[in-house]
Amino acid sequence: MLQAIAGKEFLQMARDGRFRVVTLLMLALLLLSLFAGARHHRSLRTERERAAQVQRDQWLTQGEKGPHAAAHFGVYAFKPSGSLALVDRGVNAYAGSMIWLEPHKQNSFRDAPAQDSTSLLRFGELTTAFVLQTALPLLIITLTFGAFAGERERGTLRLAAAQGVRMETLALGKALGIAGALGLLLVPAAICGAATLVLGGAVTRGSGSDLVPRTLLLALSYLLYFGITLFLSLAVSAWARTARLALLFLLGGWVAATLIAPRLVADAAKRLYPTPSSVAFAEKVKFELAGAGDAHNESDQRMERLKQETLKQYGVQDLKDLPVAFEGISLQAGEDWGYPVFDRNYNALDAQFSRQEAVCETAGYVLPFLSIRSLSAGLSGTDRRAHEHFARATEVYRRTLIRIINDDVKYHAKTGDTGYTNGRALYEKVPVFAYKPLTVSDLRDSFRMPLLALAAGFFTTAAVAVFSARKQRILP
Amino acid sequence: MNLLLLFLRLETKRLWRDRTLPLAFLLMTVFLAVAVQSGRGFVRKERAIIASAQTEEKTRILGLKQQIAELTSGTATQQPSRGSDPRLPSNVGRLGQHWAVKPPVSVMGTLAAGRNDLYPPCLPVSNRGVETLFGIGEIENPQFLLTGRFDPVFVLVFLFPLFLLALGYNLLSEERENGTLALLRAQSVPLPAVLGAKTTARWLLFALPVAVFAPTLLLLAGLFGGDRITGDTIVRLVLVTVLTACYGAFWLALCAGVNALRKDSATNVATLVGIWLLLTLIVPGALQEGAGVLFPVPSRIALIEATRKNSMKTTQQGNALLARYYEDHPELAEAAQSKTIDPKDFSARRAAVAKSVEQIVEPLIVRHDTQLRRQQEFTTRFSWLSPVITFASALEELAGSGAERQQRFETQVKRFREQWQEFFLPRVFARMTISVRDIESLPRFTFEEEAEGMVQGRALGVAFPVVGLTLLLGAAAARLLERRD
Structure with a gap:
């Protein structure tokens, strides 16, 4: 019986001209967004890889100079674009794309692409994720709203009941049939998506091993999301007196879930856990750094203590008698004094952002849109956590770079000798910045909650759909 | 007219009785109230940022003056390092940085955060490279920037049409489905007149009250929030009313057009929501992608690359550059020679290098800005494809959070930075020291707003195509019904 109902529903939909038109339009939209994503991803990747190479060359060829001056020339780190960014660009447009790594301070990311775009960006980007998260549920709603209510109005539901069809079976059969019809859209789209990933140059050496589980998880998350929408629509269709009422209710729910609630939840999260202003943040860091000690200021009290400690350590009376250059020691000490300040403040900011996101993730239990958005961007490596991970990697690299430079001063220069210089030999000691993105297993903890929310939502809505179907009125 | 009055009475009764109208009003009121509250919060934050920046600057400048006074009088207990000596103009150019402020527009700032949440309301102007001046964002969770804000412009641009669609999707289809359309036609009432009257009734009953209510709420929030209310504020609020009323009329005309196709109510809903999604x-989204493809903006990465490349090249020619500068400015060379400072002074050489680098990368910056302007022009040119775009940009313009005002601010900041450089560079090259009096005469930035008439004119200009499109849709609906009648 289940198979027969599913088959009938599938055939009915496939034969419906309106379904064919809407599905073709949706497919066109999906493909367009995929190709636009691939183009965007390719140009970003090419530009950033080239920029990283140019950067390295500039670092190596900056010429003979004082090592500290070379460190001040610094390096820029560019955020790489992950393969699945062509599906979901996540926060990429709003988070900075590069960071300057220099001595004495941990800079913030800058040059968010959104600043270099037109006002239209605030309407949203036409990405595959947007089509899947926002437009596709609308298609599901338009396919499903009349599933029970329409049959009831036409009187065919009474006929089915009279033939002894159990309403639970009918609900599951309809769900399977509609899901099958959706497959006509999603399967070709998924094949095109995979082809774009491979042919569009998004799959690179080394990305393959992690890409497969990421893609599979992404597909599973979206399937759960579509399932929730489908079961909810069926439940509403069973509950509503008329098809029109079902449609209005579902569309209202769609607007509330995808447009209104995310903004309200974001506002609530910001209100609960306010973000500090850039001025206040910079002031706090500056104030704390001032208390930490200034490596460039010989009259700084902490520097004076360092001098005494160094003299004691090497058993000499004068800095000039040191077997190492005190400048190297003091520069590194200045860095070491600053690290806890940066760590404390940037960690606090990250914690505040995480608390804000936790509010959204909790709301994801009742708003699947928030869960899928979080999962989709997370699996595509374009969420804030991925950005934060990259930021931390750049800071580790900055500290390594500065330590190599300061050690060179310490072990090769002489105290008080301001004329010491070095060149390429030193610069080559600084390793190339190689960023290793988070893997799926690293992300297990952060994905658990939204994935659980989606799975819970899927089974709950399935149960609700079956229950509503069983309890629905058979007569109009 | 009689027909309109009749339908107005009937529709009011009907929509009131089936609770559609009170529910729509209730929801809209709640949404607008929450949105105004959120908008006020954003403006409050902007003002707090500006206030803390100004306090920071005041304290910093006071500290600098005190330090200079102590160093000059010999009462300083600590000698500053070369990089923080407040008497050196190159240091003061950096340490004395001035915050260039773009204040939120009184009352109207609440209407739309627009692009303001992407940029800080104040930029630190100093003698650092021009590439460091822009591209800095205000600290915010990028996830929330992506989500957008629940401000009044969001309610009016996105949600208001949905209410109108809910009120207008069944203008005729319901009559047909209930069998009352035949009764109406039996009384020889022409269908276009019925549709016109029902549409106008909904505009008068819902769209117009919302168009008046939203700016009134903004005004009240401004009054209670202690904002300065001027004649221009009132004109801008009236413009919000006019634009919202026109925008509402467009969506209702669309409902009328779809109803004229004589489909059932469910199909009408699906069609209208589809159009809403499209517009x-x-x-x-498609226009944004198109603009990106047609007018690619050179990324800031290229600018950074070029700056560093030329900085490396010019640093090696630092002394030559400095010599050339003195050739061009002999009066500064004379002043410099009279000082006991080393003629190969690091600050002067660095300033010469920075100036040279800026001249080299200037074409890149110009190209970047030109391409961005072209993108904006392209999207503006094709914005008629969707009244949503024109309406949103007009409201942002009135709120002072549009692209035009931001562009104006950045241009003025660039100009001010030149003024800043003009203040410090001659002092650097003349190897002068900075006195307390110099600090007191540091250039200060004041944002010059565009003439009010221009802003208002541009915003009002949006109403015409929207009204045109509304009339066109109305005429098309009437024609369609007449033809099939």
Whole structure:
């Protein structure tokens, strides 16, 4: 019986001209967004890889100079674009794309692409994720709203009941049939998506091993999301007196879930856990750094203590008698004094952002849109956590770079000798910045909650759909 | 007219009785109230940022003056390092940085955060490279920037049309489905007149009250929030009313047009929501992509690369550059020679290098800005494809959070930075020291707003195509019904 109902529903939909038109339009939209994503991803990747190479060359060829001056020339780190960014660009447009790594301070990311775009960006980007998260549920709603209510109005539901069809079976059969019809859209789209990933140059050496589980998880998350929408629509269709009422209710729910609630939840999260202003943040860091000690200021009290400690350590009376250059020691000490300040403040900011996101993730239990958005961007490596991970990697690299430079001063220069210089030999000691993105297993903890929310939502809505179907009125 | 009055009475009764109208009003009131509250919060934050920046600057400048006074009088207990000596003009150019402020527009700032949440309301102007001046964002969770804000412009641009669609999707279809359309036609009432009267009734009953209510709420919030209310504020609020009323009329005309196709109510809903999706999300997204493809903006990465490349090259020619500068400015060379400072002074050489680098990368910056302007022009040119875009940009313009005002601010900041450089560079090259009096005469930035008439004119200009499109849709609906009648 289940198979027969599913088959009938599938055939009915496939034969419906309106379904064919809407599905073709949706497919066109999906493909367009995929190709636009691939183009965007390719140009970003090419530009950033080239920029990283140019950067390295500039670092190596900056010429003979004082090592500290070379460190001040610094390096820029560019955020790489992950393969699945062509599906979901996540926060990429709003988070900075590069960071300057220099001595004495941990800079913030800058040059968010959104600043270099037109006002239209605030309407949203036409990405595959947007089509899947926002437009596709609308298609599901338009396919499903009349599933029970329409049959009831036409009187065919009474006929089915009279033939002894159990309403639970009918609900599951309809769900399977509609899901099958959706497959006509999603399967070709998924094949095109995979082809774009491979042919569009998004799959690179080394990305393959992690890409497969990421893609599979992404597909599973979206399937759960579509399932929730489908079961909810069926439940509403069973509950509503008329098809029109079902449609209005579902569309209202769609607007509330995808447009209104995310903004309200974001506002609530910001209100609960306010973000500090850039001025206040910079002031706090500056104030704390001032208390930490200034490596460039010989009259700084902490520097004076360092001098005494160094003299004691090497058993000499004068800095000039040191077997190492005190400048190297003091520069590194200045860095070491600053690290806890940066760590404390940037960690606090990250914690505040995480608390804000936790509010959204909790709301994801009742708003699947928030869960899928979080999962989709997370699996595509374009969420804030991925950005934060990259930021931390750049800071580790900055500290390594500065330590190599300061050690060179310490072990090769002489105290008080301001004329010491070095060149390429030193610069080559600084390793190339190689960023290793988070893997799926690293992300297990952060994905658990939204994935659980989606799975819970899927089974709950399935149960609700079956229950509503069983309890629905058979007569109009 | 009689027909309109009759339908107005009937529709009021009907929509009131089936609770559609009170529910719509209630929801709209709640949404607008929450949105105004959120908008006020954003403006409050902007003002707090500006206030803390100004306090920071005041304290910093006071500290600098005190330090200079102590160093000059010999009462300083600590000698500053070369990089923080407040008497050196190159240091003061950096340490004395001035915050260039773009204040939120009184009352109207609440209407739309627009692009303001992407940029800080104040920029630190100093003698650091011009590439460091822009590209800095205000600290915010990028996830929330992506989500957008629940401000009044969001309610009016995105949600208001949905209410109108809910009120207007069944203008005729319901009559047909209930069998009352035949009764109406039996009384020889022409269908276009019925449709016109029902549409106008909904505009008068819902769209117009919302168009008046939203700016009134903004005004009240401004009054209670202690904002300065001027004649220009009132004109801008009236413009919000006019634009919202026109925008509402467009969506209702669309409902009328779809109803004229004589489909059932469910199909009408699906069609209208499809059009809404197309106009609010897909067309803007596609235009944005198109602008990006046609007028690619050179990324800031290229600018950084070029700056560093030329900085390396010019640093090696630092002394030559400095010599050339003195050739061009002999009066500064004379002043410099009279000082006991080393003629190969690091600050002067660095300033010469920075100036040279800026001249080299200037074409890149110009190209970047030109391409961005072209993108904006392209999207503006094709914004008629969706009244949603024109309406949203007009409201942002009135709120002072549009692209035009931001562009104006950045241009003025660039100009001010030149003024800043003009203040410090001659002092650097003349190897002068900075006195307390110099600090007191540091250039200060004041944002010059565009003439009010221009802003208002541009915003009002949006109403015409929207009204035109509304009339066109209305005429098309009437024609369609007449033909099939």
